[in-house]
Amino acid sequence: MKIAIPEGQPQPHTLQPVDRPRSLEGLRIAFLDNTKAPVDKMLVHLENRMREKVPGMQPVQIAKKDMGKPASPEVMQALQNVDVVINALGD
Amino acid sequence: MLLQTTPFVGMIRNQAKALGMPNLPGVVLAHPIAGVPIDTVYAKLDGAIDEIIAKLTSPVPASEVAAPPGKQWLELDIEDEWHDLQREFIRRGWGDGLPLIPPTEKRVAAMIAGAGLPAGHLVSVLTPRMGMATVEKIAVNAVMAGCLPQHMPVLVAAVDALVDPRLSLKNMQVTTHPVSPLLIVSGPLTQTLNINGSTHAFGPGPWSNGVIGRAIRLILLNIGGAKPVEISKATMSHPGRYTFCIAENEAAMPAGWKGLRAERGFAPEVSTVTVMGCEAPHNINDHESITGSGVLTMVAGTMAQTGQNNPYYDGEVLVLLGPEHASTIAADGFTKDDVRRILFEQALIPMSRWSPENIQRRLRRFLNGRHKDSPLDTLIGPVQRADDIVVTVVGGPGKHSMYLPTNGKSWSVTRPILKQDGSPWLPADFPTSEGK
Numbered sequence: 379m380k381i382a383i384p385e386g387q388p389q390p391h392t393l394q395p396v397d398r399p400r401s402l403e404g405l406r407i408a409f410l411d412n413t414k415a416p417v418d419k420m421l422v423h424l425e426n427r428m429r430e431k432v433p434g435m436q437p438v439q440i441a442k443k444d445m446g447k448p449a450s451p452e453v454m455q456a457l458q459n460v461d462v463v464i465n466a467l468g469d
Numbered sequence: 470m471l472l473q474t475t476p477f478v479g480m481i482r483n484q485a486k487a488l489g490m491p492n493l494p495g496v497v498l499a500h501p502i503a504g505v506p507i508d509t510v511y512a513k514l515d516g517a518i519d520e521i522i523a524k525l526t527s528p529v530p531a532s533e534v535a536a537p538p539g540k541q542w543l544e545l546d547i548e549d550e551w552h553d554l555q556r557e558f559i560r561r562g563w564g565d566g567l568p569l570i571p572p573t574e575k576r577v578a579a580m581i582a583g584a585g586l587p588a589g590h591l592v593s594v595l596t597p598r599m600g601m602a603t604v605e606k607i608a609v610n611a612v613m614a615g616c617l618p619q620h621m622p623v624l625v626a627a628v629d630a631l632v633d634p635r636l637s638l639k640n641m642q643v644t645t646h647p648v649s650p651l652l653i654v655s656g657p658l659t660q661t662l663n664i665n666g667s668t669h670a671f672g673p674g675p676w677s678n679g680v681i682g683r684a685i686r687l688i689l690l691n692i693g694g695a696k697p698v699e700i701s702k703a704t705m706s707h708p709g710r711y712t713f714c715i716a717e718n719e720a721a722m723p724a725g726w727k728g729l730r731a732e733r734g735f736a737p738e739v740s741t742v743t744v745m746g747c748e749a750p751h752n753i754n755d756h757e758s759i760t761g762s763g764v765l766t767m768v769a770g771t772m773a774q775t776g777q778n779n780p781y782y783d784g785e786v787l788v789l790l791g792p793e794h795a796s797t798i799a800a801d802g803f804t805k806d807d808v809r810r811i812l813f814e815q816a817l818i819p820m821s822r823w824s825p826e827n828i829q830r831r832l833r834r835f836l837n838g839r840h841k842d843s844p845l846d847t848l849i850g851p852v853q854r855a856d857d858i859v860v861t862v863v864g865g866p867g868k869h870s871m872y873l874p875t876n877g878k879s880w881s882v883t884r885p886i887l888k889q890d891g892s893p894w895l896p897a898d899f900p901t902s903e904g905k
Contacts, residue, residue: 379544379545379547379550379554379571379573380542380543380544380545380573380574381542381543381545381554381571381572381573382541382542382543382572382573382574382577382605382609382612383539383540383541383542383543383609384563384572384606384609384610384613384687384691384692385563385600385606385691385692385694386595386598386600386601386602386603386606386691386692386693386694387539387600387601387606388487388598388599388600388601389594389599389600389601391487391488391489391599394489395490395492395493395529397528398525398526398527398528398529399525399526400526401526402522402525402526413834413835414503415503415504415830415831416502416503416507416510416830419507419510420472420502420510420511420514423510423511423514424514424518424521427514427515427518428518428521428522431518431519431522432522443837444782444878446637446639446640446644446782446876446878447634447637447639447640447878448634448639462470462525463470464470464472464521464525465470465471465472466471466472467471467472467473467474467477467481
């Protein structure tokens with residue numbers, strides 16, 4: 379019996395990750411809060427712990443306006459000015 | 470780099486892959502991190518700190534070149550075309566658990582013809598899998614749901630509406646919240662296609678509501694990739710995720726009240742489908758009120774509840790007035806604008822009714838800190854403005870209405886049901902009326 383496959387073909391993408399830094403020292407590191415509880419507190423704690431281990435890192439705490447929606451152009455612009463992003467997802 | 474908790478690993482991996490970054494590094498923390506003492510969360514982070522730094526500084530393998538399109542048809546060697554095939558559907562994770570109609574070449578071709586569009590026409594790209602919802606793929610799922618070819622124009626308009634960013638489908642496809650796109654079909658095609666907006670509008674019954682709503686769910690599952698458990702994380706979900714389609718009861722609309730399509734600027738001959746991300750309907754029983762103010766007091770009371778998403782966010786809610794309630798309200802001279810205004814003013818709860826944690830972590834933080842310093846007796850409602858209460862008339866005789874909260878982050882989207890040339894599909898285009 380011949381039947382059609384109901385799954386949609388994924389839209390093709392060409393994204394490639396950027397090269398990773400060998401060290402985080404002196405880099406601008408963004409901590410991106412998606413507003414899910416308790417991500418804001420988590421990321422501040424993570425920043426404090428990373429400061430102990432990564433001398434000279436330059437942390438930036440950034441928050442989306444809404445966990446359920448894509449980041450705003452303002453947030454995307456801010457992320458272009460950093461070297462590394464840690465994006466935390468709650469629940 | 471992603472920080473994630475155990476139940477969400479599959480979902481996040483799938484999303485990264487769909488966005489072209491299958492090798493994006495992540496660190497997994499034990500679930501949960503919400504609703505537990507913050508020191509517990511800190512301890513989980515402390516245990517992962519070295520892994521986080523290591524993954525931020527380790528090379529990421531290049532992603533594979535996008536795979537070529539896979540097979541579109543299957544040849545199955547089966548003995549029993551019913552039971553064996555249903556088992557095959559379940560094994561492949563294609564359905565909703567209920568029996569599916571086999572999408573044979575003949576049935577799919579007939580369904581495509583019903584759309585009046587080329588098979589390869591791309592209607593939308595559905596998150597989170599970023600699956601391409603072509604007319605052909607919509608048709609395959611429509612066959613499996615039990616639709617007839619004349620349902621295709623409604624499905625195409627609805628699938629187009631699903632990706633309007635105002636709706637926030639991305640959230641609906643993966644969230645733990647029990648939200649599902651509700652289809653409200655309005656206009657002359659509701660009669661032609663036998664879409665019920667009267668008694669038993671939410672079903673069950675011998676109407677097209679069930680199969681149209683089911684087709685949308687299969688499209689979200691199979692094309693959008695919102696597979697239950699692995700990707701869609703709804704804690705309990707709700708029964709509307711099997712099928713969730715009604716018609717607006719325009720015939721029962723009180724004189725002077727406009728239906729959704731008229732409110733949104735569509736001509737009388739144009740049928741529309743409105744898509745709105747809703748929870749399950751919450752009944753509003755009022756057999757006693759004989760004034761419009763009385764009915765609205767009961768509606769407002771049902772809307773004033775703490776467990777819904779809406780008070781934390783900026784989005785719409787839906788009020789479906791039964792015809793008798795609508796008639797009582799209108800008889801006292803209230804317009805639909807009056808209804809929205811009164812509900813906005815009355816559907817309020819004192820902040821003190823929320824738990825201290827929800828006050829601190831949500832009410833005082835969200836909505837740009839609007840209630841950052843508000844006293845505990847501040848009255849809070851489900852929406853931020855009266856116009857965010859969508860009101861219409863649905864159902865048959867009886868003293869019941871319905872309140873449907875949403876995920877709180879979305880606005881309804883209305884699309885006209887149009888042919889390829891931009892003209893509206895009309896009842897005369899369906900002379901055999903097999904939808905009935």
